[in-house]
Amino acid sequence: MQLREVGPRDGLQNEQQVLPVETRLELIRRLAGTGLRRIEAASFVNPERVPQMAGAEEVAAGLDSGDGILYTGLALNERGYDRLRETGLGEVSFALAATETFSQRNAGASVEDSVAAGERIVSRAPEDGIRSSVTISVAFGCPFEGPVDPDRVVALAERVVAAGPDELVLADTIGVATPTQARRLLERVGALGAPVGGHFHNTRNTGFANAYAALEAGVSLLDASVGGLGGCPFAPKATGNVATEDLVYLLEGEGVATGVDLDRLIEVPQWLEELLGRQLEGYVYRAGPFRTRA
Amino acid sequence: MQLREVGPRDGLQNEQQVLPVETRLELIRRLAGTGLRRIEAASFVNPERVPQMAGAEEVAAGLDSGDGILYTGLALNERGYDRLRETGLGEVSFALAATETFSQRNAGASVEDSVAAGERIVSRAPEDGIRSSVTISVAFGCPFEGPVDPDRVVALAERVVAAGPDELVLADTIGVATPTQARRLLERVGALGAPVGGHFHNTRNTGFANAYAALEAGVSLLDASVGGLGGCPFAPKATGNVATEDLVYLLEGEGVATGVDLDRLIEVPQWLEELLGRQLEGYVYRAGPFRTRA
Numbered sequence: 001m002q003l004r005e006v007g008p009r010d011g012l013q014n015e016q017q018v019l020p021v022e023t024r025l026e027l028i029r030r031l032a033g034t035g036l037r038r039i040e041a042a043s044f045v046n047p048e049r050v051p052q053m054a055g056a057e058e059v060a061a062g063l064d065s066g067d068g069i070l071y072t073g074l075a076l077n078e079r080g081y082d083r084l085r086e087t088g089l090g091e092v093s094f095a096l097a098a099t100e101t102f103s104q105r106n107a108g109a110s111v112e113d114s115v116a117a118g119e120r121i122v123s124r125a126p127e128d129g130i131r132s133s134v135t136i137s138v139a140f141g142c143p144f145e146g147p148v149d150p151d152r153v154v155a156l157a158e159r160v161v162a163a164g165p166d167e168l169v170l171a172d173t174i175g176v177a178t179p180t181q182a183r184r185l186l187e188r189v190g191a192l193g194a195p196v197g198g199h200f201h202n203t204r205n206t207g208f209a210n211a212y213a214a215l216e217a218g219v220s221l222l223d224a225s226v227g228g229l230g231g232c233p234f235a236p237k238a239t240g241n242v243a244t245e246d247l248v249y250l251l252e253g254e255g256v257a258t259g260v261d262l263d264r265l266i267e268v269p270q271w272l273e274e275l276l277g278r279q280l281e282g283y284v285y286r287a288g289p290f291r292t293r294a
Numbered sequence: 295m296q297l298r299e300v301g302p303r304d305g306l307q308n309e310q311q312v313l314p315v316e317t318r319l320e321l322i323r324r325l326a327g328t329g330l331r332r333i334e335a336a337s338f339v340n341p342e343r344v345p346q347m348a349g350a351e352e353v354a355a356g357l358d359s360g361d362g363i364l365y366t367g368l369a370l371n372e373r374g375y376d377r378l379r380e381t382g383l384g385e386v387s388f389a390l391a392a393t394e395t396f397s398q399r400n401a402g403a404s405v406e407d408s409v410a411a412g413e414r415i416v417s418r419a420p421e422d423g424i425r426s427s428v429t430i431s432v433a434f435g436c437p438f439e440g441p442v443d444p445d446r447v448v449a450l451a452e453r454v455v456a457a458g459p460d461e462l463v464l465a466d467t468i469g470v471a472t473p474t475q476a477r478r479l480l481e482r483v484g485a486l487g488a489p490v491g492g493h494f495h496n497t498r499n500t501g502f503a504n505a506y507a508a509l510e511a512g513v514s515l516l517d518a519s520v521g522g523l524g525g526c527p528f529a530p531k532a533t534g535n536v537a538t539e540d541l542v543y544l545l546e547g548e549g550v551a552t553g554v555d556l557d558r559l560i561e562v563p564q565w566l567e568e569l570l571g572r573q574l575e576g577y578v579y580r581a582g583p584f585r586t587r588a
Contacts, residue, residue: 178547253472
């Protein structure tokens with residue numbers, strides 16, 4: 001089981017504040033020092049649409065390529081992938097939506113066109129020496145179309161898996177799933193043969209229960225965002241991704257070795273709190289990991 | 295599976311603000327209108343030690359005895375029980391601690407004396423027509439003594455169950471448990487024969503995962519606090535009980551009928567937010583229950 005830190009991308013892209021490249025690199029460096037082995041560092045989408053993610057090439061150029069960490073970049077189409085492959089990043093995270101409306105609004109493309117783009121990217125990646133991870137977003141519910149039929153997600157997953165990605169991730173983008181739902185869909189998709197991951201938002205406080213249910217389903221990856229960074233543009237008061245440090249606390253309690261130094265990790269949201277000028281959603285950095293008191 | 299709302303007691307007793315009896319009754323009335331069937335309404339402890347809970351008799355006298363709701367009061371000793379039985383409340387929630395230091399600080403009594411008091415209360419309750427629910431607090435970890443040996447909790451539970459309570463509840467008072475730990479201990483205690491419940495705090499974001507694991511263990515009761523009210527005096531920045539409305543969202547998603555009208559329930563933390571002048575920890579009242587948007 002691996003953790004992928006998505007704070008510098010999925011987290012920061014939902015912040016109102018636009019952080020300069022150097023600050024984003026500082027965040028990544030701090031995360032890299034905690035034992036995390038996979039970090040989503042940049043987004044190769046149109047910077048006019050997501051100004052928080054402008055400068056993806058500069059971020060990629062500033063990474064320490066010798067630190068043994070797998071750095072990931074998001075792409076929503078082949079144009080994004082073409083940019084990413086020039087940077088030397090080790091992994092592309094390609095995202096397609098399970099619903100037509102979300103696909104149009106998020107990627108400006110139909111689901112069909114996104115699947116086709118995903119198939120091409122997944123088939124090109126091995127020649128480029130790039131790992132390919134494909135995320136199906138709004139896999140449980142869509143802010144525009146409501147609950148999503150699991151059969152639709154499985155049908156999309158079948159096409160993605162047929163293209164041969166290194167991994168398929170189901171994302172509960174707006175945080176509506178409940179644990180049994182998450183476990184069942186991950187089990188169905190896992191049966192298709194590719195390694196499967198879960199990406200949960202804690203918008204309705206089910207994110208950690210879903211992550212636990214995903215463990216029961218045997219996922220090989222969980223995404224998380226330091227401090228719980230990352231809201232949802234469709235629900236301004238809603239919270240973000242499951243917080244990495246809280247997930248590490250849960251995983252270690254479950255006997256899943258994460259390789260992360262929790263004491264060092266909780267220093268990152270403490271630093272971010274000052275940087276962003278507000279309390280973050282993560283709890284462990286506030287309550288502290290559990291230790292005996294005198 | 296039943297829900298017990300503990301906000302008016304376990305929630306409010308950890309608020310800095312002391313709410314007058316009439317406001318606490320207003321909270322209870324609002325909760326009673328949502329479909330909740332069990333509500334912890336008052337605490338029969340020394341009001342000098344917990345001023346937030348002063349006026350337990352007045353609270354009890356103000357309840358609508360004809361509304362079909364089982365109202366509970368907390369007692370930490372026989373003196374508290376004697377006060378409670380004069381009020382006509384339908385249930386005593388007797389709490390004892392799993393560790394000596396917590397027991398001394400919280401109840402001013404040894405674990406041994408607390409168990410003895412619990413045995414006497416449980417044996418007296420039937421003659422008084424009062425339901426008895428016994429909670430073992432700090433069942434997973436203690437802020438003073440650290441992790442708690444599950445064998446110690448099982449040994450205490452055996453003595454409590456032998457006295458014949460209507461229910462035994464394990465409380466993760468400081469929110470340190472992780473799901474498998476919660477499930478295993480609840481299963482062991484459940485095997486003793488009494489109906490078993492779980493009381494989880496979300497201090498480290500494991501509360502809802504633990505509640506889900508408790509469902510897997512077959513609990514017959516889960517405690518929750520509206521809005522997630524209730525911090526922890528030992529960790530000032532830490533959060534409280536699992537939020538009732540968020541737990542209802544999760545339970546309904548799991549197919550567990552709660553009888554609660556979620557739309558009405560989320561009006562209560564909205565009202566509390568204004569009353570207390572701060573955002574509460576619950577998420578569903580902010581994000582909204584999940585519905586299709588046009």
